[in-house]
Amino acid sequence: xxxxxxxxxxxxxxxxxxxxxxxxxxxxxxxxxxxxxxxxxxxxxxxxxxxxxxxxxxxxxxxxxxxxxxxxxxxxxxxxxxxxxxxxxxxxxxxxxxxxxxxxxxxxxxxxxxxxxxxxxxxxxxxxxxxxxxxxxxxxxxxxxxxxxxxxxxxxxxxxxxxxxxxxxxxxxxxxxxxxxxxxxxxxxxxxxxxxxxxxxxxxxxxxxxxxxxxxxxxxxxxxxxxxxxxxxxxxxxxxxxxxxxxxxxxxxxxxxxxxxxxxxxxxxxxxxxxxxxxxxxxxxxxxxxxxxxxxxxxxx
Numbered sequence: 496x497x498x499x500x501x502x503x504x505x506x507x508x509x510x511x512x513x514x515x516x517x518x519x520x521x522x523x524x525x526x527x528x529x530x531x532x533x534x535x536x537x538x539x540x541x542x543x544x545x546x547x548x549x550x551x552x553x554x555x556x557x558x559x560x561x562x563x564x565x566x567x568x569x570x571x572x573x574x575x576x577x578x579x580x581x582x583x584x585x586x587x588x589x590x591x592x593x594x595x596x597x598x599x600x601x602x603x604x605x606x607x608x609x610x611x612x613x614x615x616x617x618x619x620x621x622x623x624x625x626x627x628x629x630x631x632x633x634x635x636x637x638x639x640x641x642x643x644x645x646x647x648x649x650x651x652x653x654x655x656x657x658x659x660x661x662x663x664x665x666x667x668x669x670x671x672x673x674x675x676x677x678x679x680x681x682x683x684x685x686x687x688x689x690x691x692x693x694x695x696x697x698x699x700x701x702x703x704x705x706x707x708x709x710x711x712x713x714x715x716x717x718x719x720x721x722x723x724x725x726x727x728x729x730x731x732x733x734x735x736x737x738x739x740x741x742x743x744x745x746x747x748x749x750x751x752x753x754x755x756x757x758x759x760x761x762x763x764x765x766x767x768x769x770x771x772x773x774x775x776x777x778x779x780x781x782x783x784x785x786x787x788x789x790x791x792x793x794x795x796x
Contacts, residue, residue, distance in 0.1 A: 578649045580641050585649045593649060595624075595636055600690055604636040608650075613638055614660040621665055621674065621689070622657070631681025633663075637689045665689075668727045671697040675728050683743040683766045685728045698723050708733065709751055732773070734781040741773045748782045757784050 575587035584596040593606040606624055614623045622638035636642070646655055666686075667674045673694045677686030688694055701723035706713045713719040722738060725731035732739040737750040746759040746769060761769060773781075780786045 574651060576649050576651065578645045580645045583642055583645050585645050587649075593646070595642070595646075597636070599695070604634060606636075612656045612658045613643075614663075615657050616660040616665045619665050619667075619674070621660075623660065623663075623676070625660075625663065627662060627678070631678045631684045633678055633687075635676060635687050637691070639691065666728075668729075671701065671727055673697050673727045683763070683770075685725065685730050688724060688727065698727070701726060705733075709738065711751060711753060712738070712749060729770075729774070732778075732781065734776075734778040736782045739773065739781050741770060746773065746787065748784070750782070755782075759784075759787055 575593065577587065578585040582598050584598065586594045586596075588594050588605065591608045593608065595604045595606060596602075597604070604624060605626075607626075611624055611626065614625055615621070616623070622643065624636040624638060626634045628634065638646070643655065647653065662679050663676050664679055664682075665674055665676050671693075674689040674691075675686050676689060678684070688698075698720060702716060702719040705719040705722050706716065713722075722731050725740065726733070730741050734748075736752070736755075737748055740747045740749065743766060744761055744763040746761065748755070748757050750756055776786065
């Protein structure tokens with residue numbers, strides 16, 4: 496008897512598919528992942544893909560984040576200059592905050608000068624501005640040399656205050672060299688990619704591979720880009736006959752023929768075990784639900 500996992504089969508043609516609420520695993524942020532995945536329907540846009548494209552699963556919306564920073568700390572009293580660089584626009588806000596607009600990513604980051612120093616990863620030398628919102632959610636801006644110079648100009652300083660990176664880990668995908676960062680203890684959420692020129696180029700290349708390899712599954716370039724970003728972070732695999740996806744409390748297979756999709760739900764506490772199996776499973780076996788049933792008996796019974 497399996498007490499740690501249940502297997503569901505997706506009928507992607509069903510317009511009103513929904514798993515029984517009693518069978519859903521209620522374990523924090525994991526519900527967001529699997530709810531989105533299991534809400535696939537035959538009409539409209541895949542909400543799981545939508546969540547990835549909007550980045551709402553990995554970070555709070557910028558407007559919500561901005562509201563959170565209105566009451567933080569004491570105002571910064573120094574003079575702030577507006578600065579424009581090739582990639583960034585840096586402007587002052589009330590209460591000692593800087594608004595950093597990343598033109599390449601089309602995203603804003605609000606830096607509370609009284610609370611957040613530049614954090615430096617001692618292993619790689621990578622620098623970050625991070626607002627930790629808790630439960631594995633965070634807003635991050637990678638501080639490259641261009642942004643660092645811009646921030647110094649905006650503040651009129653020669654050196655920015657720095658501290659060692661704590662509570663987060665920087666990873667690098669061996670295949671592409673793309674770096675990404677995760678909150679310690681919340682690796683199952685996938686973290687965020689450090690979007691530099693290499694990451695942008697490599698993700699584009701991977702997305703095109705997905706579109707070529709799975710023409711029946713990739714309806715748009717953005718959808719292919721979504722899967723590529725998960726592959727870089729070790730949460731997606733191209734296996735025989737389709738694509739495997741690993742979430743905080745789910746393992747899914749999306750078949751290239753669209754006929755044999757399935758989802759495995761497991762208790763979130765078993766994520767490390769599932770991740771190890773996910774990484775080691777042979778490509779010709781990983782997409783077979785029988786293979787995972789055997790593993791469930793071993794690890795969850």
